[in-house]
Amino acid sequence: MADGFDEREEELSSVEAIYPEIIITNKYTASLDIKVAPSPPLLVRFVPSAPATAVKATFAQVTAPTGAHIEHDVHLSHLPPLNLRVTLPDGYPIEAEAEVDLKTEHDWLPRSKLDELQKQLIDLWEDLGRCQVLYSYIDHLENAASSGFSLDQSDDGCLTLAASLEPALVSFDKETKLKQFQEGTYDCGICLEPKKGTQCHKLDKCDHVFCVQCLQDCYNNSITEGAVADVCCLDPSCGQAKTGQRARKPKPLHPRELLAMGVEDSMVRRYVEMKRKKRLESDKDTVYCPREWCTKPARSRKYPPIPDDLTVYPDSGSDDGTVSEPKIITDDDDRLCICENPKCGMAFCKVCYKSWHGPIERCHPRNPDELSAEDKASYEYIMAHT
Ligand SMILES: [Zn+2]
Ligand SMILES: [Zn+2]
Ligand SMILES: [Zn+2]
Ligand SMILES: [Zn+2]
Structure with a gap:
């Protein structure tokens, strides 16, 4: 411009004053990440392979069905930001509209939705009488993002994505929540x-x-x-x-x-x-080892051994006994017990308390009168604990 005054530069710098995180990449081009934190959280359904119409071809190629997944519904409060890249061309704003490019990391926002948003922005420019619209664009996109881009208005009532995206999106949601939590102050x-x-x-x-x-x-x-x-x-x-x-x-x-x-x-x-x-x-079903020097419980599927990695320990529910354990159906002879004490490991019968005699033999509960004194003490211990 002859007088050195440029409306486009001025518009960009006034938007920069409101959104300091905007990146002005050259004189008339800028890039801004718009946060996507839908309220209420957006329902996302992860399926083995996403419908090809909803995703880019490049994306569909990497999501070959494995058959190992079933669909999985997750509510996400935070999704990777919508990136707006805008260039103000010669003739803007009266003769030419702003050139807009919208995208999201992992392409989680379907192309059809991005096209729809882009069209809304052009309409906005026309509706506002072809004036400087950058601020209105950002405002419009922020509003759309906060309502989850109305993705819950689809036929399924949710956003459907390929299961391969689930780990990245779920961890983005989790990390953003953690970051927000850490930025807060709490009264202990x-x-x-x-x-x-x-x-x-x-x-x-x-x-x-x-x-x-x-x-x-x-x-x-x-x-x-x-x-x-x-x-x-x-x-x-x-x-x-x-x-x-x-x-x-x-x-x-x-x-x-x-x-x-x-x-x-x-x-x-x-x-x-x-x-x-x-x-x-x-647990009244717990069986104890008959060896007098041992008397440890027998191995039980109900209470699996404690793994080295405690983070994978199965959730036990509450300790008040209200959680019913899953019933274990087994073809094994249910008389066979194996002591869980690694120094003992005795295989024994839980009916006769003798060393394991194989599944064929019939046996009877032991009569205390027939036991030796040492065995008797052991037997009494067993009776007291079973
Ligand atoms: Zn609490
Ligand atoms: Zn404290
Ligand atoms: Zn034992
Ligand atoms: Zn037996």
Whole structure:
């Protein structure tokens, strides 16, 4: 321009004042990531192979059906941002519209939706009388993003994507939530101090927040004292009956969560061992080894051994016995028991308590009068514990 005044540059710099994160790549081109945090969270259905019409061809190629997946519904509160790249050409805004390119990471937003948005932007430029529209464009896209681009208005009532995208999108959602949590400040219910999110932990099952130091101290104490039932949410009102509901005791924490909040591995292992022992001992079906020097429980599928990696320990549900264990159907002779003590490992019959005699032999519960004194002591022990 002869007078050095350029409307396009001026428009870009005024938008930059509102959106400082905008990247002006050259004089008339800018790029902006628009956050996608739909409220309510967007329902996304992950299927073995996405319908080809909804995704780019390049994307459909990498999503060959494996047959191993079934569809999976997930509600996502955060999705990777919508990138708006805009160039203001010569003649803009009166003679030419802004050149717009929209895309999302992983191409999660279907091409058809991007085309629809692009058309809405052109309409907006016309409707506003071909004036400077960059700010209105961004505003329009932000509004569309906050309502999940109306993707829940589709026939399925959700966004359908290839299952191969699930890990990336789910972890984006999780990481964004964690980042938001860490940026917050919380009043710890135990020490009553305000603490930064990075020093706090939100409990998986109930979302109650405490500072990590207090949680570690309390749980270490409970485990040391053998009070494993106290390794649960520390909010006194947690799990209390809401109107019309039955009161529930807060659920014990999974070892995975204790490790995540920094409780030491040896302490967590002790917790898991104590919990398992309690459950075994309170189960009337538990069978104990007849060797007097051993008397450890027999192996049981109901209470599998504790794995080296505690994060994969199966969820046990609550300890109050309200969770019913799955019934195990087996073709094996159910008299055969194997002692779980690695130093013993005795295979025995749970009816006659003799060494395992094979599945054919018929046997009877042992009569205490026929036992030697040593066996008798062992038998009495067994009777007392079965
Ligand atoms: Zn605290
Ligand atoms: Zn709680
Ligand atoms: Zn044994
Ligand atoms: Zn037998």
